Amino acid sequence: MSAGWFRRRFLPGGPLPEPQPPGPRSSPVPYHRPRFLRGSGSSPGATDTSRRSDSRPVRCPARGRTLPWNAGYAEIINAEKSEFNEDQAACGKLCIQRCEFGIEDEWLTVCPEEFLTGHYWALFDGHGGPAAAILAANTLHSCLRRQLEAVVEGLLATQPPMHLSGRCVCSSDPQFVEEKGIRAEDLVIGALESAFQECDDVIGRELEASGQVGGCTALVAVSLQGKLYVANAGDSRAILVRRDEIRVLSSEFTPETERQRIQQLAFIYPELLAGEFTRLEFPRRLKGDDLGQKVLFRDHHMNGWSYKQVEKSDLKYPLIHGQGRQARLLGTLAVSRGLGDHQLRVLDTNIQLKPFLLSIPQVTVLDVDQLALQEEDVVVMATDGLWDVLSNEQVARLVRSFLTGNREDPHRFSELAKVLIHNTQGKDDGATGEGQVSYDDVSVFVIPLHSPGQGSGGH
Amino acid sequence: MSAGWFRRRFLPGGPLPEPQPPGPRSSPVPYHRPRFLRGSGSSPGATDTSRRSDSRPVRCPARGRTLPWNAGYAEIINAEKSEFNEDQAACGKLCIQRCEFGIEDEWLTVCPEEFLTGHYWALFDGHGGPAAAILAANTLHSCLRRQLEAVVEGLLATQPPMHLSGRCVCSSDPQFVEEKGIRAEDLVIGALESAFQECDDVIGRELEASGQVGGCTALVAVSLQGKLYVANAGDSRAILVRRDEIRVLSSEFTPETERQRIQQLAFIYPELLAGEFTRLEFPRRLKGDDLGQKVLFRDHHMNGWSYKQVEKSDLKYPLIHGQGRQARLLGTLAVSRGLGDHQLRVLDTNIQLKPFLLSIPQVTVLDVDQLALQEEDVVVMATDGLWDVLSNEQVARLVRSFLTGNREDPHRFSELAKVLIHNTQGKDDGATGEGQVSYDDVSVFVIPLHSPGQGSGGH
Numbered sequence: 001m002s003a004g005w006f007r008r009r010f011l012p013g014g015p016l017p018e019p020q021p022p023g024p025r026s027s028p029v030p031y032h033r034p035r036f037l038r039g040s041g042s043s044p045g046a047t048d049t050s051r052r053s054d055s056r057p058v059r060c061p062a063r064g065r066t067l068p069w070n071a072g073y074a075e076i077i078n079a080e081k082s083e084f085n086e087d088q089a090a091c092g093k094l095c096i097q098r099c100e101f102g103i104e105d106e107w108l109t110v111c112p113e114e115f116l117t118g119h120y121w122a123l124f125d126g127h128g129g130p131a132a133a134i135l136a137a138n139t140l141h142s143c144l145r146r147q148l149e150a151v152v153e154g155l156l157a158t159q160p161p162m163h164l165s166g167r168c169v170c171s172s173d174p175q176f177v178e179e180k181g182i183r184a185e186d187l188v189i190g191a192l193e194s195a196f197q198e199c200d201d202v203i204g205r206e207l208e209a210s211g212q213v214g215g216c217t218a219l220v221a222v223s224l225q226g227k228l229y230v231a232n233a234g235d236s237r238a239i240l241v242r243r244d245e246i247r248v249l250s251s252e253f254t255p256e257t258e259r260q261r262i263q264q265l266a267f268i269y270p271e272l273l274a275g276e277f278t279r280l281e282f283p284r285r286l287k288g289d290d291l292g293q294k295v296l297f298r299d300h301h302m303n304g305w306s307y308k309q310v311e312k313s314d315l316k317y318p319l320i321h322g323q324g325r326q327a328r329l330l331g332t333l334a335v336s337r338g339l340g341d342h343q344l345r346v347l348d349t350n351i352q353l354k355p356f357l358l359s360i361p362q363v364t365v366l367d368v369d370q371l372a373l374q375e376e377d378v379v380v381m382a383t384d385g386l387w388d389v390l391s392n393e394q395v396a397r398l399v400r401s402f403l404t405g406n407r408e409d410p411h412r413f414s415e416l417a418k419v420l421i422h423n424t425q426g427k428d429d430g431a432t433g434e435g436q437v438s439y440d441d442v443s444v445f446v447i448p449l450h451s452p453g454q455g456s457g458g459h
Numbered sequence: 460m461s462a463g464w465f466r467r468r469f470l471p472g473g474p475l476p477e478p479q480p481p482g483p484r485s486s487p488v489p490y491h492r493p494r495f496l497r498g499s500g501s502s503p504g505a506t507d508t509s510r511r512s513d514s515r516p517v518r519c520p521a522r523g524r525t526l527p528w529n530a531g532y533a534e535i536i537n538a539e540k541s542e543f544n545e546d547q548a549a550c551g552k553l554c555i556q557r558c559e560f561g562i563e564d565e566w567l568t569v570c571p572e573e574f575l576t577g578h579y580w581a582l583f584d585g586h587g588g589p590a591a592a593i594l595a596a597n598t599l600h601s602c603l604r605r606q607l608e609a610v611v612e613g614l615l616a617t618q619p620p621m622h623l624s625g626r627c628v629c630s631s632d633p634q635f636v637e638e639k640g641i642r643a644e645d646l647v648i649g650a651l652e653s654a655f656q657e658c659d660d661v662i663g664r665e666l667e668a669s670g671q672v673g674g675c676t677a678l679v680a681v682s683l684q685g686k687l688y689v690a691n692a693g694d695s696r697a698i699l700v701r702r703d704e705i706r707v708l709s710s711e712f713t714p715e716t717e718r719q720r721i722q723q724l725a726f727i728y729p730e731l732l733a734g735e736f737t738r739l740e741f742p743r744r745l746k747g748d749d750l751g752q753k754v755l756f757r758d759h760h761m762n763g764w765s766y767k768q769v770e771k772s773d774l775k776y777p778l779i780h781g782q783g784r785q786a787r788l789l790g791t792l793a794v795s796r797g798l799g800d801h802q803l804r805v806l807d808t809n810i811q812l813k814p815f816l817l818s819i820p821q822v823t824v825l826d827v828d829q830l831a832l833q834e835e836d837v838v839v840m841a842t843d844g845l846w847d848v849l850s851n852e853q854v855a856r857l858v859r860s861f862l863t864g865n866r867e868d869p870h871r872f873s874e875l876a877k878v879l880i881h882n883t884q885g886k887d888d889g890a891t892g893e894g895q896v897s898y899d900d901v902s903v904f905v906i907p908l909h910s911p912g913q914g915s916g917g918h
Binding site: 006147150151154160162163164165167169170172173176177179180182186187188189190191192193194197267268283284287289290293294295296298301302303304305306307323324358360362363 | 465606609610613619621622623624626628629631632635636638639641645646647648649650651652653656726727742743746748749752753754755757760761762763764765766782783817819821822
């Protein structure tokens with residue numbers, strides 16, 4: 001991204017963009033479920049919430065199909081919210097080759113020993129149609145592989161060299177790198193950040209070419225060199241569940257959690273709101289009766305609250321409106337990071353959502369080799385449909401009680417993923433005592449961290 | 460701050476600012492030490508580092524002078540870095556009156572019972588001259604009092620009302636406030652944020668009027684309604700030391716810790732760098748030999764690192780240069796938040812520092828009433844001169860060993876402040892084992908949290 005890019009892209013009156021020749025119109029992205037579900041059966045979902053009889057089956061991979069690390073997976077479609085399941089998932093082996101070899105389109109193949117290999121699990125929660133999530137599931141791993149291959153020499157060194165070539169321009173270069181504390185894992189984080197951006201660009205181009213719209217969140221776990229990287233852009237969540245510990249591995253990015261960043265952009269570029277919205281936060285939308293009164297408010301620089309005298313412009317619709325799960329950006333979107341949405345505008349206006357959205361993930365690193373792993377340590381990744389109705393503690397209780405009672409079942413991680421899904425459908429398995437129902441699409445990976453010889457790849 | 464303010468203030472080509480009539484030139488801010496040091500003696504500092512014989516005395520309040528909560532204080536001037544001690548300090552009783560009364564200029568007075576009272580301790584670390592820190596020490600508490608008085612009805616309510624008047628426009632207004640989780644402490648946080656901004660404006664006006672320059676960091680502790688608020692803008696630090704706990708109450712704001720915010724502003728407004736600096740971070744400043752090579756770099760959106768091919772523009776001086784204590788913003792400033800610096804420019808250029816600086820503090824709340832306080836629980840606040848040579852753990856060891864051995868001394872908190880200062884002067888009191896010397900100004904408050912009946916005000 002060059003300086004000035006933002007203004008050229010989003011602001012009126014900036015230099016005109018380079019004219020782009022209209023490309024050939026491509027065909028729409030076809031709808032499908034994750035490849036690893038091919039040939040899978042399904043177990044019936046909660047009949048009381050199904051749109052037609054058995055229209056909400058719980059799906060998981062066929063019994064003979066092993067996912068990386070013997071991970072479990074299950075999903076359920078939403079209840080009449082949309083025609084398609086807008087969640088998507090992908091997983092596989094990541095084969096990082098040295099740049100010089102440059103063999104494209106290797107994915108889920110056996111790799112020669114000399115190359116770096118890892119594993120990849122990803123969940124995408126779409127909105128405004130299933131296309132963006134499908135494109136992300138088809139594309140992001142390739143972007144990541146390319147980004148990792150571009151820095152693979154740095155990954156293989158004890159300490160990333162200042163120059164990728166390994167050539168030392170200054171004899172003290174290694175010391176500069178040391179002082180900045182740059183480690184190989186920082187290159188993986190950088191590769192994840194770049195891969196999300198690259199994938200976002202691809203989705204923008206593909207959707208434009210096929211005349212489709214939409215966006216999606218992205219939650220990715222990558223195992224590489226003894227570490228597990230969790231990259232998140234959106235409101236899915238990953239947690240580590242151990243016998244005595246629950247560790248949250250991702251943060252949610254919503255208009256509420258990113259209020260200050262979003263308000264600040266509107267402060268710097270008020271024209272992005274086209275005079276239709278107020279960037280200020282109030283406890284509720286203001287109305288005529290509030291005029292002249294001093295009411296509670298927050299601006300971009302504030303963590304605390306103060307009072308301001310209400311003016312007419314404060315009565316506009318708020319940039320961020322609603323509370324908790326209901327919070328919406330520009331009255332339109334419930335997440336503030338993700339992929340796609342390049343064409344998304346506020347209904348009946350020309351106001352774009354994209355300038356307020358970030359495609360950059362936050363990346364957490366779990367040093368698996370340092371964990372003193374136990375048999376039942378797992379990472380649970382799921383889209384927001386799960387976390388809307390189950391707390392981290394409830395999920396951990398379900399995980400622990402299921403795994404303790406099912407030590408011998410080779411399919412226990414997929415069975416556990418199914419149990420988690422069932423518990424979002426008002427079925428109380430005794431551990432939650434709540435029986436809440438999620439009407440959203442729900443997708444879950446359960447990744448065992450300690451499963452030698454079980455999965456399709458070693459750790 | 461209105462929208463568009465930033466552009467009008469800092470960017471060329473924006474709408475012209477309103478012409479201001481030149482005000483009468485005021486006299487320079489006179490140099491002085493904190494008022495509570497009047498009549499104080501001093502003990503000699505480290506003679507091996509003094510600029511002339513006994514020119515680095517350790518100063519603390521006179522024996523008869525009691526600070527709020529019986530807090531201790533001590534300071535030492537730098538070793539030849541500047542003519543004056545550029546640190547400043549202030550403390551006193553905060554008398555919050557209801558707005559209607561509007562009595563100005565009450566400070567350190569006995570307040571009628573019906574008003575809210577609190578206490579205030581502040582440290583300011585100046586740079587580019589002592590004037591900004593002196594103005595901040597003279598002014599910030601008044602700004603804070605005004606800001607608190609403007610919301611005092613909200614502070615006194617169980618839950619801040621949506622309307623300051625208490626009038627309910629919507630019957631569900633209390634519910635909206637409840638759902639947002641707005642508490643009285645959020646109003647104090649908001650008041651601190653606004654007070655820092657207001658004080659920054661005052662300093663800008665006063666320095667311009669008197670033809671002086673400079674800036675300062677600000678670290679403030681405020682006790683109010685059973686809570687201790689710690690507001691920090693700069694690189695001073697406050698920690699809570701208890702028998703079994705060290706709790707950090709502030710974060711440092713430096714070009715290094717605020718890299719992403721600073722780089723992002725330069726990304727949005729490249730003209731702020733006037734073509735003289737590169738916003739990208741590299742392990743060291745690049746030179747001709749690096750051209751065309753792929754080197755480690757980070758841009759504003761990255762937490763990780765990646766490689767980029769070096770272009771000519773990458774050889775410019777970096778926006779943030781150096782590492783750790785040596786890191787400088789635009790080659791000029793070691794802090795990224797604080798007050799003042801309105802006129803500060805990069806040497807021999809027209810490039811302003813101010814757009815990259817924030818006057819907003821980060822506020823931490825310590826719920827003192829919930830702490831189950833013990834006799835020797837204290838908050839240590841100090842300017843960076845202390846923390847440059849002593850770690851939190853070393854300070855905690857000094858605090859614990861001194862207080863345990865000096866239970867009966869009524870001046871023990873000032874004595875402890877002196878001990879901490881002595882330990883920055885190469886005097887090893889046995890607890891640190893380091894004997895490092897700070898050549899900077901050093902100022903320290905030690906605030907006991909459990910001292911019934913000792914101080915000038917109850918808790």
